[in-house]
Amino acid sequence: MEKKKKLLITGGLGFIFSHVTEYFVAKGWDVVVIDNESAGSHPEIIDGSFKYYKLNVADRKVVEIIQKEEPDYVIHAAAISDVDYSIREPYETFHENMLANLNIFEACRELPKLTKLVYISTDEVYGECEHRKTEDEIIFPRNPYSCSKAVGSIMRYAYDNTYPELFEKTAETRFCNVFGPRQDTRKIMPLIKHSLETGEPIPLHQDGTGYREYIYVKNIPPAVELVMEKGWRTYNITLNDGLTVRQLIERAEKVTGKSIATYTEKRPGMDKKYQMSSERIVAELGWKPLYTFDEGLKEYLTDAKK
Numbered sequence: 211m212e213k214k215k216k217l218l219i220t221g222g223l224g225f226i227f228s229h230v231t232e233y234f235v236a237k238g239w240d241v242v243v244i245d246n247e248s249a250g251s252h253p254e255i256i257d258g259s260f261k262y263y264k265l266n267v268a269d270r271k272v273v274e275i276i277q278k279e280e281p282d283y284v285i286h287a288a289a290i291s292d293v294d295y296s297i298r299e300p301y302e303t304f305h306e307n308m309l310a311n312l313n314i315f316e317a318c319r320e321l322p323k324l325t326k327l328v329y330i331s332t333d334e335v336y337g338e339c340e341h342r343k344t345e346d347e348i349i350f351p352r353n354p355y356s357c358s359k360a361v362g363s364i365m366r367y368a369y370d371n372t373y374p375e376l377f378e379k380t381a382e383t384r385f386c387n388v389f390g391p392r393q394d395t396r397k398i399m400p401l402i403k404h405s406l407e408t409g410e411p412i413p414l415h416q417d418g419t420g421y422r423e424y425i426y427v428k429n430i431p432p433a434v435e436l437v438m439e440k441g442w443r444t445y446n447i448t449l450n451d452g453l454t455v456r457q458l459i460e461r462a463e464k465v466t467g468k469s470i471a472t473y474t475e476k477r478p479g480m481d482k483k484y485q486m487s488s489e490r491i492v493a494e495l496g497w498k499p500l501y502t503f504d505e506g507l508k509e510y511l512t513d514a515k516k
């Protein structure tokens with residue numbers, strides 16, 4: 211019988227990667243999760259179907275554990291991921307996110323059986339995007355969170371170049387704004403969903419002019435799988451559905467036939483516009499998303515169970 215493939219996921223209890231953990235478990239993979247159950251985690255998914263270490267990835271012990279586990283694939287997604295928190299707590303954010311990155315690259319360079327390490331990054335590493343950014347453009351992060359994520363992107367180049375064992379065995383994803391079940395309730399999509407359910411108004415930053423691209427979380431596990439199987443460099447993952455927050459609210463009102471009340475609130479350190487091109491992952495890896503933006507939005511906003 212063929213041996214099950216082993217996948218180790220850091221941050222595998224978080225909003226996005228809890229879906230990835232469940233996806234690979236359902237496909238029969240041998241899944242190992244390392245997570246410290248900090249902000250964003252969903253320990254309720256722990257059901258014995260995957261091996262679990264409750265541990266801080268910034269702790270050097272992680273290197274030994276990963277080497278002992280000998281995974282075929284590693285996805286590094288664990289990070290302090292809240293921009294506002296990173297502005298309030300820059301020391302903690304840099305310390306945790308950068309040491310976590312370092313531990314993962316150090317562990318992976320000594321994994322003889324490693325097939326692929328996927329570093330999970332973000333569109334925020336580009337900073338303000340006056341046009342659709344492509345992967346080889348300069349990165350210019352503009353807040354502590356995105357800067358700590360960009361450090362991982364740069365580290366990946368450095369490790370790929372320094373250690374022949376890792377050459378073309380690493381890849382990176384940069385997602386646009388992901389939405390869906392289990393998202394932090396302070397983010398715009400859960401606020402919209404909550405407002406539709408309760409009638410409570412939602413805060414508008416910069417008068418609702420902030421422009422983002424959005425993707426439904428159920429598109430993410432197969433996209434990450436594709437990068438694990440065929441990727442060897444950086445891939446933007448977006449549907450190129452860019453909207454201002456005001457337009458997003460209008461779209462939600464249209465999908466549900468309900469109206470949403472808002473009020474104004476200030477937010478420091480907020481970039482006005484992120485937009486990326488997904489041409490590379492489509493052309494080179496043949497990516498086909500499962501859900502369009504509207505399909506994802508409709509399922510998320512109208513199906514209470516999802």
Ligand SMILES: NC(=O)c1ccc[n+]([C@@H]2O[C@H](COP(=O)([O-])OP(=O)(O)OC[C@H]3O[C@@H](n4cnc5c(N)ncnc54)[C@H](O)[C@@H]3O)[C@@H](O)[C@H]2O)c1
Pocket residue numbers: 220221222223224225226227244245246247248249250251252265266267268286287288289290291292306307310330331332333359384385386387388389394
């Ligand atoms: N949410 C988005 O729209 C988005 C967009 C682009 C990229 N990303 C990236 O995707 C990844 C996941 O994002 P998310 O929104 O699901 O985050 P999240 O905050 O919901 O989940 C993060 C998970 O990582 C764990 N974690 C954090 N620091 C850890 C540490 N030092 N050791 C162990 N576990 C730790 C948390 O407990 C949590 O389970 C992050 O790397 C983030 O930068 C997210």
